Amino acid sequence: xxxxxxxxxxxxxxxxxxxxxxxxxxxxxxxxxxxxxxxxxxxxxxxxxxxxxxxxxxxxxxxxxxxxxxxxxxxxxxxxxxxxxxxxxxxxxxxxxxxxxxxxxxxxxxxxxxxxxxxxxxxxxxxxxxxxxxxxxxxxxxxxxxxxxxxxxxxxxxxxxxxxxxxxxxxxxxxxxxxxxxxxxxxxxxxxxxxxxxxxxxxxxxxxxxxxxxxxxxxxxxxxxxxxxxxxxxxxxxxxxxxxxxxxxxxxxxxxxxxxxxxxxxxxxxxxxxxxxxxxxxxxxxxxxxxxxxxxxxxxxxxxxxxxx
Numbered sequence: 001x002x003x004x005x006x007x008x009x010x011x012x013x014x015x016x017x018x019x020x021x022x023x024x025x026x027x028x029x030x031x032x033x034x035x036x037x038x039x040x041x042x043x044x045x046x047x048x049x050x051x052x053x054x055x056x057x058x059x060x061x062x063x064x065x066x067x068x069x070x071x072x073x074x075x076x077x078x079x080x081x082x083x084x085x086x087x088x089x090x091x092x093x094x095x096x097x098x099x100x101x102x103x104x105x106x107x108x109x110x111x112x113x114x115x116x117x118x119x120x121x122x123x124x125x126x127x128x129x130x131x132x133x134x135x136x137x138x139x140x141x142x143x144x145x146x147x148x149x150x151x152x153x154x155x156x157x158x159x160x161x162x163x164x165x166x167x168x169x170x171x172x173x174x175x176x177x178x179x180x181x182x183x184x185x186x187x188x189x190x191x192x193x194x195x196x197x198x199x200x201x202x203x204x205x206x207x208x209x210x211x212x213x214x215x216x217x218x219x220x221x222x223x224x225x226x227x228x229x230x231x232x233x234x235x236x237x238x239x240x241x242x243x244x245x246x247x248x249x250x251x252x253x254x255x256x257x258x259x260x261x262x263x264x265x266x267x268x269x270x271x272x273x274x275x276x277x278x279x280x281x282x283x284x285x286x287x288x289x290x291x292x293x294x295x296x297x298x299x300x301x302x303x304x305x306x307x308x309x
Contacts, residue, residue: 017254021263024247029270031240032108033278035100038232043225045100048233050214051222052096053207055237060207063246064200071197076189084189088202091182093209099175105168107281110158112271113149113291114172119298120145121180130184138301145297152290157282195249203245262302265295 038048076084103111120142126132134142152158159165182202190198214220252260268291275281 013254014259017251018259018263019251020247021251021255021260022266024244024251025264025267026270027239027244027247029112029267030274031236032103032111032271033274034232034236034240035103036108036275036279038229038236039104041226041228041232043229045097045104046210046214046217047222047225048229049096049100050210050220051229051233052236052241053210054222055234056241057204057207057211059237059242060200060203063196064204067196067200071194074193076192080189083185084193084198084201085205087182087185087189088205089209090178091186092203092206093213095175095179095182096206096210097175097213098171098178102168102171102175105164106172107158107283108275108279109268109272109281109283109287109291110152110169111172112268113152113287113294114169115176115179116265116268116294116298117145117149117173118176118180118183119301121177122183123301125180125184126187141297141300143297144300145294148290148293148295148297150290151293152287155284155286155290157284158287195253196246199245199249259302262299265299268295 035048099111099115102114106114123134123138123142127134153169186198193201211220214222248260248264251263255263272281272283272288272291276283
């Protein structure tokens, strides 16, 4: 009976973790929809990003203060603290900035598709800078992912009348690359700091850096927009930033990063569906087929990592 109870507890933890990641991935996928809706009210990228971070920052500060007593002593040196702060600036300032700019020129569905190749970039970064060997099955999965992106680009609906489509794709790819660096660094520092402390520190650093950027360019003039902008920004801060960030962190703790990547593959499909209903974005067969191929490639990559571990 004890064995059955233990197995039941493990299953419950796995199901709970899977639920957090599933819901978190769907909430994260709403970010592109909210950004597109906000652009209709005439706001620039850095101001929208600054509002997102301004509304998110109090949540992270409060959570950090509440949880600080539970943090264990850290063996980090001064250089390590700088690397962690730099990871936050790369992962949530640079990545978000490139992503927001890219969304001016590509559809929400294409944005999520290109952004979702970040696991393949994590693999390449780990191979080049951390000397991790890439297995044949991982190379096949990596190639499949980029073939899927190429298939999606065959779809006329993907271009959506944008004259700067490839500029948008390039910007979103830079967002994926900088986020991949954040994830790769997280693999080194999360075991030493814990997911909660790592998330609070990196997100707080990113929030402050975004606000400093806006101050340098616009002197933090953030309170002259229409009421719809503030409603959308608050919605994005709470439901597309803070809540899913901690949902996915807790989910990773319960099911592991490989399983998290597998369950999180709902993100691109969720974005396409939401964009269809809320933005009226069309998508064709090539885009749908390409999205499925990309998801299969990332799943294959995640499963190969899981077997290796």
